[in-house]
Amino acid sequence: MAKALRIAVIGEDVLHRPCRDVTGFGDPELARLVADMELTMAVAEGAGLAANQVGVDLRLFVYDCVDETGARHTGHVCNPVVAEVSARPIDQREGCLSVPGATLRLARPDHAVVHGRDVDGRPVTVEGRGYFARCLLHETDHLAGHVYLDRVSDRKRRRALREMADKRDAVFARRAARAEAL
DSSP: OOOOOOOOOTTOGGGGSOOBOOOOTTOHHHHHHHHHHHHHHHHTTOSEEEGGGGTOOBSEEEEEEEOTTSOEEEEEEEEEEEEEEOSOEEEEEEEOTTSTTOEEEEEEESEEEEEEEOTTSOEEEEEEETHHHHHHHHHHHHHTTOOGGGGSOHHHHHHHHHHHHHHHHHHHHHHHHHHHHO
């Protein structure tokens, strides 16, 4: 049975260093990690979650996200590689489960293609547009040791950290209540 995991918060070392490649394809432990991450993402009301956000130093993320047409996409990618992005950026609000309660505007490409593997080692290709492209790029950034605040000015970063400090307790309380309900 899947269990909700603790989500690391900005400043914790695991979020700020590149992750190791997944090599244990077909391992039941890897499948369990994916299930735990999916539950954790649902409890936290996220669109994506990288393994290092739950303290696991592996290049793996899960997603449950809608695209620009409203279509829902769910799944996971091990060892993702961004293969293609559009030249056209879209400036939208972005948040992160590891920066609880804070959002800010950030330009990202409106189209992305990511290649990787599933938990059994089979090749996967995921293509996203709009918000889903943003999700794919955001999660891939995590696995390289970057959080979205690394892409903004120091002024915006300070503002986001103040917003997080103001809202963090309420976000954690909401997550705890959802964990109880699930």
